[in-house]
Amino acid sequence: MRSYTLIAPAKINLYLEIIGDRPDGYHELVMILQSIDLADKISVRAISEQIIRVHCNHPQVPTDKTNLVYRAAELMTKQFPEAAAKHGGVEITLEKNIPVAAGLAGGSTNAAAVLVGIDLLWNLGLTQTEIEELGAILGSDIPFCVAGGTAIATGRGEQLAPLPSLDHIYIVLAKYRSLEVSTPWAYKTYRQEFGHTYLKNTEDLAARAAAVHSGEIVKAIVHKDATEIAQKLHNDLERVVLPAYSQVMQLRELFATQPGVLGTMMSGSGPSVFAIVESEAQAQAVKQYIRKAIPDEDLELFVTRTITHGIQIASSI
Numbered sequence: 496m497r498s499y500t501l502i503a504p505a506k507i508n509l510y511l512e513i514i515g516d517r518p519d520g521y522h523e524l525v526m527i528l529q530s531i532d533l534a535d536k537i538s539v540r541a542i543s544e545q546i547i548r549v550h551c552n553h554p555q556v557p558t559d560k561t562n563l564v565y566r567a568a569e570l571m572t573k574q575f576p577e578a579a580a581k582h583g584g585v586e587i588t589l590e591k592n593i594p595v596a597a598g599l600a601g602g603s604t605n606a607a608a609v610l611v612g613i614d615l616l617w618n619l620g621l622t623q624t625e626i627e628e629l630g631a632i633l634g635s636d637i638p639f640c641v642a643g644g645t646a647i648a649t650g651r652g653e654q655l656a657p658l659p660s661l662d663h664i665y666i667v668l669a670k671y672r673s674l675e676v677s678t679p680w681a682y683k684t685y686r687q688e689f690g691h692t693y694l695k696n697t698e699d700l701a702a703r704a705a706a707v708h709s710g711e712i713v714k715a716i717v718h719k720d721a722t723e724i725a726q727k728l729h730n731d732l733e734r735v736v737l738p739a740y741s742q743v744m745q746l747r748e749l750f751a752t753q754p755g756v757l758g759t760m761m762s763g764s765g766p767s768v769f770a771i772v773e774s775e776a777q778a779q780a781v782k783q784y785i786r787k788a789i790p791d792e793d794l795e796l797f798v799t800r801t802i803t804h805g806i807q808i809a810s811s812i
């Protein structure tokens with residue numbers, strides 16, 4: 496039976512601004528999303544039984560219907576019933592390297608990989624846009640994960656426009672293994688505390704344009720200037736997550752005082768925190784310093800870098 500192995504990179508948010516309410520209950524956002532060189536490996540294999548089977552090496556990740564990869568395979572089966580009947584079921588094996596529930600789009604990038612993998616397995620010939628549209632049905636971050644790189648996302652995060660790509664900007668990433676922040680909780684709390692400050696009618700295009708402040712960081716990205724980008728990092732969700740999670744606040748403060756750190760921010764709804772650093776050597780030095788300052792085995796630390804792509808095919812049999 497045929498199989499494909501795919502590489503699914505994580506993302507960080509260089510920018511996340513909450514513009515207002517949406518009629519569908521989600522929030523209208525302006526985000527800048529960036530792929531990083533920290534990735535899961537996913538294999539997708541055709542099997543004769545008409546079932547979806549998921550294996551995973553990570554104890555925190557479910558292998559039932561609640562796994563986003565299961566839901567991605569189920570969606571493909573529903574959308575393309577003839578191909579599903581012809582090619583049989585799908586066995587998905589996940590090798591997790593991306594910290595779970597971290598604000599790094601781990602589940603989303605896995606789901607994007609499964610959409611790409613099944614498209615290949617069943618010879619569907621879907622376009623990138625078609626795969627992104629299928630991804631948007633399952634989650635707001637999935638469309639970005641398909642092509643990755645650097646992009647500005649609007650709407651609930653699913654409307655994408657590419658930005659000039661950023662390669663080899665070094666990042667130190669930190670996440671407490673046992674700490675999880677619920678994304679619905681973060682948005683709900685933001686709405687309760689700051690809802691009065693944002694737009695109630697996001698259909699009003701002029702008001703929407705006036706509310707957006709991402710121009711400066713976009714300029715910095717066009718200049719491909721890491722120092723300038725690092726100074727313009729922004730994430731509205733920090734306003735609710737940092738006061739509620741002292742460990743995240745502590746990491747943010749520790750990163751900010753390190754030599755070689757150009758800027759630091761929480762990614763997505765957290766709790767991972769990243770720092771943009773000058774060089775790979777500085778990144779290693781910052782990682783070692785943090786490890787010494789917080790000798791807690793629960794703290795995961797990574798040196799990674801920005802990359803210019805999303806899902807990639809590693810091999811096929």
Ligand SMILES: C[C@@](CO)(OP(=O)(O)O)[C@H](O)COP(=O)(O)OP(=O)(O)OC[C@H]1O[C@@H](n2ccc(N)nc2=O)[C@H](O)[C@@H]1O
Nearest residue numbers: 521522598599600634635636651652678679682763764765
């Ligand atoms: C915060 C961000 C930033 O990139 O990512 P993560 O921290 O999850 O990586 C995203 O906005 C999350 O994207 P994703 O995790 O795909 O969200 P979804 O599954 O679509 O939504 C999860 C929940 O978040 C809230 N949500 C999400 C997106 C949005 N624009 N408005 C919202 O209010 C809703 O409560 C929704 O039920």
Ligand SMILES: Nc1ncnc2c1ncn2[C@@H]1O[C@H](COP(=O)(O)OP(=O)(O)O)[C@@H](O)[C@H]1O
Nearest residue numbers: 561562563595596597598599600601602603605
């Ligand atoms: N393929 C998957 N990888 C990781 N977590 C998954 C996956 N599918 C479902 N989940 C569940 O989704 C939750 C959010 O995980 P994840 O996608 O890693 O976080 P985030 O959206 O913050 O980046 C986890 O608590 C986990 O139980």
